[in-house]
Amino acid sequence: MRTPLLTMLLLLVLCFGLVAWMDPRHQARVEANVPAGQGTLAGLLGETRQTVADYFYTQADVYFHSGYYPSIFDEARKQEEQDSDVSHPEEGKSGKEEKGFMGPPLDWIDRFSRHFLPSRHTHLSGSAVGEMLPWLKLSADLDPHRIQTYIVTAYWLRQGLGKSAEAEDFVRDGLRANPHSPDLLFILGQIYLEDRKDYPRAKNIFLAAKKEWHKRDDPKPAVSKNGEETKDYLLLERILSGLVKEEEAVGNLQQALRYLEELKPDAGDPAAVQKRIDELKQKIQKKT
Amino acid sequence: MNKIFAVSAVVIKEIYRRKDFYVLFFLTGLITFVMWLMNFFHDDQIIRFIKEICLFLILISALIISVTTAARQIPAERESRTIFPLLAKPIARWQVMVGKFAGCWFATGFALVVFYLFFGLVSASRDHTLPVAAYFQALWLLWQMLGIVIAMTLLGSVVLSAPSANMTIIFIVTIGILYIGGFLHKVAMGMSEPSASIVTAIYYIIPHLELYNMSELIVHDWPIVPWLDVLIATIYGFAYMTFFLTGACLAFRHKPLN
Amino acid sequence: MLRFAERWYNACSPAIDNNILVSNDSTPMTAVLRTENLRVEYKSRELKQQTKVALKGLNLSVQPGEVFGYLGPNGAGKTTTMNVLLGYVNATSGAAYLFDVNTREPIARQRIGYLPELTYYYKFLTAEELLRFYARIFEIPKAETEKRIDQLLKVVELEHARKRPIRTYSKGMQQRAGLAQALINNPDLLLLDEPTSGLDPLGRMKVREIIQRLKNEGKTVFFSSHELGEVETICDRVAIMHQGELKVEGRVADLVKEYQCNLEQVFLKVVGYEPEPV
Numbered sequence: 017m018r019t020p021l022l023t024m025l026l027l028l029v030l031c032f033g034l035v036a037w038m039d040p041r042h043q044a045r046v047e048a049n050v051p052a053g054q055g056t057l058a059g060l061l062g063e064t065r066q067t068v069a070d071y072f073y074t075q076a077d078v079y080f081h082s083g084y085y086p087s088i089f090d091e092a093r094k095q096e097e098q099d100s101d102v103s104h105p106e107e108g109k110s111g112k113e114e115k116g117f118m119g120p121p122l123d124w125i126d127r128f129s130r131h132f133l134p135s136r137h138t139h140l141s142g143s144a145v146g147e148m149l150p151w152l153k154l155s156a157d158l159d160p161h162r163i164q165t166y167i168v169t170a171y172w173l174r175q176g177l178g179k180s181a182e183a184e185d186f187v188r189d190g191l192r193a194n195p196h197s198p199d200l201l202f203i204l205g206q207i208y209l210e211d212r213k214d215y216p217r218a219k220n221i222f223l224a225a226k227k228e229w230h231k232r233d234d235p236k237p238a239v240s241k242n243g244e245e246t247k248d249y250l251l252l253e254r255i256l257s258g259l260v261k262e263e264e265a266v267g268n269l270q271q272a273l274r275y276l277e278e279l280k281p282d283a284g285d286p287a288a289v290q291k292r293i294d295e296l297k298q299k300i301q302k303k304t
Numbered sequence: 305m306n307k308i309f310a311v312s313a314v315v316i317k318e319i320y321r322r323k324d325f326y327v328l329f330f331l332t333g334l335i336t337f338v339m340w341l342m343n344f345f346h347d348d349q350i351i352r353f354i355k356e357i358c359l360f361l362i363l364i365s366a367l368i369i370s371v372t373t374a375a376r377q378i379p380a381e382r383e384s385r386t387i388f389p390l391l392a393k394p395i396a397r398w399q400v401m402v403g404k405f406a407g408c409w410f411a412t413g414f415a416l417v418v419f420y421l422f423f424g425l426v427s428a429s430r431d432h433t434l435p436v437a438a439y440f441q442a443l444w445l446l447w448q449m450l451g452i453v454i455a456m457t458l459l460g461s462v463v464l465s466a467p468s469a470n471m472t473i474i475f476i477v478t479i480g481i482l483y484i485g486g487f488l489h490k491v492a493m494g495m496s497e498p499s500a501s502i503v504t505a506i507y508y509i510i511p512h513l514e515l516y517n518m519s520e521l522i523v524h525d526w527p528i529v530p531w532l533d534v535l536i537a538t539i540y541g542f543a544y545m546t547f548f549l550t551g552a553c554l555a556f557r558h559k560p561l562n
Numbered sequence: 563m564l565r566f567a568e569r570w571y572n573a574c575s576p577a578i579d580n581n582i583l584v585s586n587d588s589t590p591m592t593a594v595l596r597t598e599n600l601r602v603e604y605k606s607r608e609l610k611q612q613t614k615v616a617l618k619g620l621n622l623s624v625q626p627g628e629v630f631g632y633l634g635p636n637g638a639g640k641t642t643t644m645n646v647l648l649g650y651v652n653a654t655s656g657a658a659y660l661f662d663v664n665t666r667e668p669i670a671r672q673r674i675g676y677l678p679e680l681t682y683y684y685k686f687l688t689a690e691e692l693l694r695f696y697a698r699i700f701e702i703p704k705a706e707t708e709k710r711i712d713q714l715l716k717v718v719e720l721e722h723a724r725k726r727p728i729r730t731y732s733k734g735m736q737q738r739a740g741l742a743q744a745l746i747n748n749p750d751l752l753l754l755d756e757p758t759s760g761l762d763p764l765g766r767m768k769v770r771e772i773i774q775r776l777k778n779e780g781k782t783v784f785f786s787s788h789e790l791g792e793v794e795t796i797c798d799r800v801a802i803m804h805q806g807e808l809k810v811e812g813r814v815a816d817l818v819k820e821y822q823c824n825l826e827q828v829f830l831k832v833v834g835y836e837p838e839p840v
Contacts, residue, residue, distance in 0.1 A: 079352060083520040083523065093490055093494070122490065125489075125507075125508075125512055126489065128515070128533070131530065132445075132515050132529055134521065146345075146349060147350060147351070147353065149347065150353040177345075177347065186345070306701055314695055318684070318686055321686045384682060386682045386683060386684055388648075388678055388682055389676060389682055389683065389696075390699075391650060392648045392678075393696060394669050394671045394672040394699065
């Protein structure tokens with residue numbers, strides 16, 4: 017009886033020693049390979065985490081619409097109808113019953129089932145927008161490289177709930193995972209400009225965002241092979257607008273004017289930018 | 305009826321003496337509690353997320369309880385040979401089958417009441433309201449859905465030899481109907497014949513369990529379903545329960561007991 | 563259903579209460595148990611769809627108040643006969659009756675008690691709950707049920723364990739619980755399948771005593787057994803089966819007299835056993 021027990025004890029000690037020897041080496045290898053910001057859940061899910069992150073992001077949108085949301089089958093049917101409209105433009109939308117994305121009921125079961133589902137297009141408002149946040153947080157945890165999640169979350173935290181401190185923390189988390197993201201730098205800059213009124217810091221961040229934009233987007237062609245615009249001029253416009261606001265806030269109108277001039281060529285609405293330039297010039301003249 | 309209720313009482317006793325329900329309730333409570341404790345951006349008013357998780361866990365737990373219990377009834381009676389002294393009494397096989405169904409269904413109903421009381425407490429802790437009518441409707445409809453699933457499972461338990469195969473098939477079918485069943489007609493419209501006709505036929509034949517899942521309405525605080533629609537859904541559910549149960553009784557009638 | 567059972571029971575009862583025995587030349591009393599050309603065939607995949615005939619035109623009758631022994635070697639058809647009487651299996655042709663009701667009807671089992679050879683009861687129930695459950699199936703009123711449960715648990719000496727689940731019982735205790743459930747409806751006919759199988763001599767004696775007491779109360783007992791010594795002691799009549807056929811039937815004393823040997827040797831002769839030459 018003693019021999020099997022002693023053998024088991026010896027094996028236990030051997031296993032413990034092996035684990036103690038292997039664990040630090042394994043930890044070092046994992047830390048080298050695992051991207052920053054990847055938590056336990058992400059590690060467990062592996063590559064499916066992006067799919068799950070997408071699902072959670074969509075869930076946030078579902079919550080925004082209080083459950084009234086098209087399924088993948090509704091989306092597919094809508095696409096088919098759109099294709100049909102494109103190929104038969106004369107049919108148009110005349111005679112088609114529209115009930116949001118659902119369309120007319122196909123049969124009595126479909127008609128009856130609509131009584132048990134959300135049936136109106138609504139949006140969350142006020143403090144209720146906070147209900148979306150858990151899904152956005154989880155989506156960001158699973159896929160920290162999805163910039164859009166941070167942008168949307170920061171927007172609702174600031175505009176919907178007035179929680180700019182939490183928004184800043186969240187955007188900084190995003191920047192830790194995506195240190196060169198001009199989008200996140202811009203959002204952070206906005207927080208410092210509009211919420212904290214910390215103009216020097218806001219300027220530094222906007223300049224960093226501009227620098228990152230040029231690094232990322234300047235090498236890209238203006239229009240890609242399939243005709244899509246690849247340079248995110250809208251972001252550049254926003255960054256420059258942010259800089260303009262900051263310079264106006266500190267009274268440095270000449271610098272603001274220079275930024276507007278830089279903005280005008282790539283602006284979506286050059287006329288509006290020109291109007292701002294003229295207003296600013298008048299302001300400068302009045303000042304002098 | 306007394307004999308049917310006698311059999312159902314034994315089924316209910318078996319369920320609450322097994323550990324399944326308590327384990328599932330504990331897990332549901334634990335996961336919900338963990339979710340409740342989670343802090344999302346220092347907002348302690350967030351409740352829909354918790355409600356959704358809790359209702360999902362309730363649905364899964366209720367399905368597990370109902371399917372595993374129903375799938376076990378007849379095979380366990382045959383395997384442990386308790387069916388022999390039972391059928392040696394003046395009770396017909398159809399009464400045994402209906403009694404098993406009633407026992408599984410009522411036991412699941414009691415479990416649902418406990419789950420929903422817990423759910424009500426959780427949601428009232430943050431919502432500070434208790435929409436009793438809505439929760440009652442959700443409970444009632446989910447109970448009807450489980451009745452259909454239990455009847456299907458009992459039919460499967462007589463037709464199929466292995467409870468595990470029966471459970472697997474029922475879970476797949478149930479989850480498939482819940483999440484895809486309502487869209488089959490839409491899918492069929494994009495298919496060519498004969499697939500379109502087959503899928504359309506399946507769409508009309510299957511019990512539409514998705515009618516009984518009111519989670520979206522509860523989570524997002526929509527008004528309650530009109531009571532007439534609840535009544536129609538109940539009648540629809542009873543029709544399918546009767547259909548599957550009749551099939552189970554007929555199949556059991558000629559089934560050898562060994 | 564209950565009203566039908568009551569009417570049927572009242573119609574049958576006077577004949578049983580009078581306890582008129584069968585006589586050869588008088589109008590026969592309604593047999594408690596009767597089979598008419600009972601034939602049972604089995605087809606199975608194991609037998610590659612060949613038919614196995616388990617019973618070949620069995621004609622049997624058991625009179626009220628008798629202790630009837632049903633004997634035969636393994637595979638003789640005893641279990642099949644029990645299965646038909648209990649409604650587990652339907653006859654291929656012919657019929658079986660209990661108190662003149664076809665055994666296909668569940669109500670035929672209203673006045674019988676069945677004790678299987680091996681104990682098969684719900685392990686999660688207590689003995690009390692088990693008896694209450696079966697009493698409810700017999701539609702015995704609640705007050706009467708509680709009274710009977712107390713009496714029966716006392717008789718089978720399970721009072722101390724009435725609240726414990728059956729899975730905690732020993733084999734002997736489970737068998738005694740089985741006996742209690744067989745008697746819960748105060749049956750007029752008791753079907754016992756190898757009642758003393760696996761019991762120690764004390765247990766066997768107790769079973770014999772119970773059978774004797776039931777007989778004294780006017781109950782009918784029908785049991786299958788391999789214990790010929792026991793059968794010889796307590797049975798009024800016996801039937802010996804072999805390969806699905808009824809070979810011989812009659813009073814034990816008459817058979818012993820006819821074959822000029824004890825019951826065991828009668829059995830061996832009837833089934834065609836030839837001892838090997840020494």
